[in-house]
Amino acid sequence: QATIFTKASLAHGDGGVLSIELNLSKSYIDASDAPQPFGASTDYDRLTASRKPLMITKASKWYPGGSGGVPAVAGLNGEDLALTWSLDELGAVTTHDEQVNHRLVVQDEGQIKGWDYRAGVSYAYSQRNIGFRDNFVRTPGLYAGVEQGILNPFGPQDQAGRDYLESISADGLEYRNADVRYYGADLNLSRTLMDLGGGALGLAVGADWHRESFEENMNMLGNEVVYKVSGTPGRNPSGSRRVAGMYAELDAPVTKQLNLNFAVRADHFSDFGNTVNPKASFRYQPLKQLMLRGTVSKGFRAPTLPELYGSERTLTPSSSNWDDPLLCPSSTPSVTGTGTLTTDPRYAGLNLDPTRVCNTRLTTLTGANPDLEPEKSKTYTVGFVVEPVKNFVATVDFWKIDMTGTIAQVSEDTIFNNIEKYADLFVRNADGTLQYITKTRLNMGGLRTQGVDIGLNYMVPTANWGRFGFSLDGSYTDKYEGQNESGGEWFDSVGRNGALSTGATASNTYVFKWKHQARVNWSYGSFFGQLTQQYASSYEDTNALPTQKPGQPFFNRIAPYRVYNLSTSYKVNKQLKLGLGVNNLFDEDPPLSNQRLSSRVVFARNVAKPIGRTFTARADYTF
Numbered sequence: 001q002a003t004i005f006t007k008a009s010l011a012h013g014d015g016g017v018l019s020i021e022l023n024l025s026k027s028y029i030d031a032s033d034a035p036q037p038f039g040a041s042t043d044y045d046r047l048t049a050s051r052k053p054l055m056i057t058k059a060s061k062w063y064p065g066g067s068g069g070v071p072a073v074a075g076l077n078g079e080d081l082a083l084t085w086s087l088d089e090l091g092a093v094t095t096h097d098e099q100v101n102h103r104l105v106v107q108d109e110g111q112i113k114g115w116d117y118r119a120g121v122s123y124a125y126s127q128r129n130i131g132f133r134d135n136f137v138r139t140p141g142l143y144a145g146v147e148q149g150i151l152n153p154f155g156p157q158d159q160a161g162r163d164y165l166e167s168i169s170a171d172g173l174e175y176r177n178a179d180v181r182y183y184g185a186d187l188n189l190s191r192t193l194m195d196l197g198g199g200a201l202g203l204a205v206g207a208d209w210h211r212e213s214f215e216e217n218m219n220m221l222g223n224e225v226v227y228k229v230s231g232t233p234g235r236n237p238s239g240s241r242r243v244a245g246m247y248a249e250l251d252a253p254v255t256k257q258l259n260l261n262f263a264v265r266a267d268h269f270s271d272f273g274n275t276v277n278p279k280a281s282f283r284y285q286p287l288k289q290l291m292l293r294g295t296v297s298k299g300f301r302a303p304t305l306p307e308l309y310g311s312e313r314t315l316t317p318s319s320s321n322w323d324d325p326l327l328c329p330s331s332t333p334s335v336t337g338t339g340t341l342t343t344d345p346r347y348a349g350l351n352l353d354p355t356r357v358c359n360t361r362l363t364t365l366t367g368a369n370p371d372l373e374p375e376k377s378k379t380y381t382v383g384f385v386v387e388p389v390k391n392f393v394a395t396v397d398f399w400k401i402d403m404t405g406t407i408a409q410v411s412e413d414t415i416f417n418n419i420e421k422y423a424d425l426f427v428r429n430a431d432g433t434l435q436y437i438t439k440t441r442l443n444m445g446g447l448r449t450q451g452v453d454i455g456l457n458y459m460v461p462t463a464n465w466g467r468f469g470f471s472l473d474g475s476y477t478d479k480y481e482g483q484n485e486s487g488g489e490w491f492d493s494v495g496r497n498g499a500l501s502t503g504a505t506a507s508n509t510y511v512f513k514w515k516h517q518a519r520v521n522w523s524y525g526s527f528f529g530q531l532t533q534q535y536a537s538s539y540e541d542t543n544a545l546p547t548q549k550p551g552q553p554f555f556n557r558i559a560p561y562r563v564y565n566l567s568t569s570y571k572v573n574k575q576l577k578l579g580l581g582v583n584n585l586f587d588e589d590p591p592l593s594n595q596r597l598s599s600r601v602v603f604a605r606n607v608a609k610p611i612g613r614t615f616t617a618r619a620d621y622t623f
Contacts, residue, residue, distance in 0.1 A: 001027035016110030021103075028098040030133055036093055036227045038142055039084035045139070046223045046233050049317040049361070052143075053082035060149035070154045083146070085153045090135040090165070095228055099128045115189045124182040130230070131174035138224040141168030175222040176231050180305075184210030198253030205248045213240035214305035232311045237368065239309030241302075242270040259283040267300070271308075272374055275300045293397075294382035303372040303407055307441050310368035315436055317361035318412055324434055325419045325426070328358040334416045334542075347432055357434075364412070365427075365436040373443050377403040383453075395455040403447040406482065410439065413542060421491060424484055445483030448490070449511075452476045466524030474516030496540040510606050513537045526571040531585075534563045536607045542594045556594045561607045563588055567616075579618035587613040 003025040010018045040053040056063055058078040065072030107120035145151035150164045157165065186208035192200035215238040216231070223233035247265040254260055263279045279297035286292075323330050323339030327347060330339035337359040341352055383397030415422045415437065425438040453475050460468040481490040495513045514537040521530035541556035567581035590608030603610055 001025065013110055016108065018108045019106075021105040021107075023101070023103040025101045026099070028096065030094050030096055032092045032094045033228060034093070035087045035091060036136060037084070037086045038139065040082060041084060043226045044143075046226050046229050054085060054143060054146060054153070056081050056083060056146050056153060060146070062149060062152040062154060064154070068152060068158075070152070083153050085146075087135070087137070087142075089156060090137075092134075093132075093136055093228060094134040096131050096133040097128070098130075099126065101126045115191045118186075118188045120186055122182070122184045122186075124180075126178075126180040128178045129174050130176040132170045132172070132225060134171055136170040136225050136227065137165060138168045138170055138221075139226050140224055170221060170225050173221055174219075175225070175229065175233070176216070176218045178214070178216040180215075181213045182210060183212075184208065196253055197255040198257070198259060200253070202251040203248070204251075205246075207244070207246045209242070209244045211240065211242045212305065214238060214309065216306075216310065232314060232367070235312055237306075237309050237311055239305045241305065243302075244268045257285050269302055272302050275374070289387045291385040292382075293384070295379070296381075297379050299375075299377035299379060301375040301377075301407075303369075303374065303441075306368065307407065308368055308370050308372060311366070313365060313367035313369065313440060315363055316366055318364050318437065320361070320412060321359050322362050322412070322416055323359060324357040324362060325416075326428070326432060327352055327434070328354070333419050334413070350431060350433065362434060363436045364439045366439050369440045369442065372407060372441060373405050375403055375405050375407055375443075377401060391459045391461075393455075393457045395453075397453045398450075399453065400450040401448070404445075404486070405443045406445070406447045407441055408444045408482070409441045412437075412439070417542060421489075422484065445486045445488050447480075447482045449477065449480045451478045454516075466522060466527075469521045469523075470519070472516055472518045474514065476514050477511055480511040495537070510539055512539060527568070528570075529568040530566070532565045532567070534565070536561045541604070556592075558591050558593065558604050558607070561588075561591060561604070563608070569618075575622050577620045579616075579620075581616040581618075583614045583616065584609075584612060 003023070005021075005023045007019060007021045009020075012018060038054050040051055042051065043049045044052045057080050058066065060066065061068035062070050063078075063081075064070050064076055102125045103122070104124075105120060105122045107118065109116070109118040111117065142151065145161075145164050145168070146153055151157065151161050186206065188204060188206035190202065190204035192202050194201050215236070217236045218231045218233050220233050222229040222231065245265060245267040247263065249261065249263040252260045252262075259282065261279075261281045261283075264276065265279075266274065266276045268274050277298040277300050279295065281295040282293065284292045321336045323333060323336065325333050325339075327342050327350075328339035329342060332338050339358050341354050341358060378401070380400045381397055383395065385393065385395045387393050410422060410425060415425060427435045427438060429435050454472070455474075456470075456472045458470045460470075462468070477494050479492050480494045481492045483490050494511050496510070514535075516533075516535050518533040518535070519530055521528065538560050539558055541558050563583075564585040565581065565583045566585050567579065569577055569579040571577045588608075589612075590603035590605070590610055592602055593604040
């Protein structure tokens with residue numbers, strides 16, 4: 001990743017300042033995975049996710065016992081062979097994901113007729129390109145190469161085979177790009193109105209407007225390569241919206257100990273209409289060493305443009321094999337292949353084919369959802385800040401959030417981990433056969449969560465050895481309850497799999513009972529060093545059944561996970577600062593996880609990364 005940030009300011013008039021900010025960044029991720037596989041157990045195309053056997057006939061010189069030199073196999077009498085082939089000869093595949101971001105802000109601030117003003121315009125642009133870097137080939141081309149006897153699926157290629165693989169290569173080509181743009185303007189005015197017991201009564205008013213647009217293009221190359229391809233080939237979704245808002249805020253220092261604040265914001269969305277959201281807060285400090293605070297507010301979140309207008313809704317096979325929980329029931333539905341064809345007399349006339357309902361890919365509904373409605377929320381906080389001794393400060397804040405119309409997406413693993421909970425996502429025909437499983441983002445029922453945030457900070461200055469510091473920021477979640485539909489049953493997901501992804505989160509989440517970041521640092525002259533601990537409490541892993549207990553098959557609990565990072569910096573002069581660091585100082589391995597039951601991922605990726613210990617270097621120069 002490379003980032004350039006620059007800012008220029010020009011003073012004018014009586015205290016006015018005109019500034020321009022420009023931020024340019026470019027980043028890319030090259031991700032490697034297992035060699036590209038082919039055969040009846042893998043997708044032949046992306047659009048229909050159809051599967052077809054990879055066949056070799058005796059007409060190919062590479063048929064066992066043929067002229068290509070592949071050894072004969074006893075028992076073969078020239079019949080066609082269905083193959084499963086991993087293209088190990090080319091090696092691991094690598095995808096390329098590149099993102100470019102530009103942001104320009106022009107802002108002016110100053111005073112006019114007794115008001116402080118701030119006015120600005122902004123423009124932001126983001127482009128993302130995804131493609132194939134190494135060792136990808138077009139699937140139809142590979143099938144044709146085997147059928148025509150050019151490719152040897154049993155060993156190394158001859159020159160003709162190597163040339164053919166090169167001709168069907170997709171390396172260096174892009175298959176998906178997205179473009180997001182933002183144009184905005186804002187104005188803020190503030191002034192004091194009168195004196196109160198604790199200071200001046202302040203008023204701020206403002207307005208803003210912005211337009212955002214989203215466009216995505218995906219060519220048909222992804223339909224040919226298939227492996228590690230995201231999105232829907234040939235689809236070019238787009239959307240835009242305009243948002244205009246006005247707000248006002250009143251800050252009232254009633255006494256030197258008590259401060260009250262009231263705010264309200266009204267917005268008009270071109271695609272969702274109007275919303276008004278108020279907020280009130282207080283701050284009370286009866287003693288120098290003690291301060292109380294609290295807020296109550298209403299919130300509103302409109303669905304993002306990709307959530308509304310991204311890939312069109314499409315019926316596609318599930319990403320993994322499953323047993324239909326109605327027509328091929330199992331006592332462990334999250335473990336594929338454990339179901340048996342139903343004997344329920346209600347479905348006797350369907351003449352069910354076990355290969356269509358057991359251990360197979362079921363039909364799912366995927367894509368964006370233009371029918372999404374906004375999320376609404378109410379938030380309550382109350383807490384205190386206390387300084388019991390010099391240089392030690394502690395903060396404790398209790399919080400509670402209630403949401404309605406929660407926008408969420410449920411993964412296949414989560415659905416089959418709790419069939420009863422997500423039964424309404426199985427849409428069936430009148431005769432009981434499955435029409436599809438809903439995997440689009442949906443307005444679920446609600447979400448209610450509450451907990452405590454804690455902060456501790458202690459500083460120890462010394463006469464000859466600089467300054468030492470100790471701090472901790474932690475969060476305790478008491479409950480995280482969601483419901484599938486308004487008025488439905490509430491399910492608590494603290495410390496276990498199954499919390500719904502919300503907002504822009506793409507995957508289902510785990511909610512930890514306790515998480516914290518603790519730091520120990522030392523400042524001495526121009527030197528600064530810090531050791532950081534990141535901690536996440538234990539939780540129940542993805543298990544075959546939500547009712548499973550310790551000792552039963554597939555049950556797993558992820559142990560508390562700790563990672564230590566070390567960073568140092570040295571200020572050479574006023575302009576130059578150098579830094580060195582080590583992430584994952586003790587090279588802690590990620591914990592193993594049951595996520596491997598339905599994918600190749602075998603570690604708890606929600607708490608850890610597989611990279612291991614890494615070293616960093618940094619230089620900052622200020623002009």
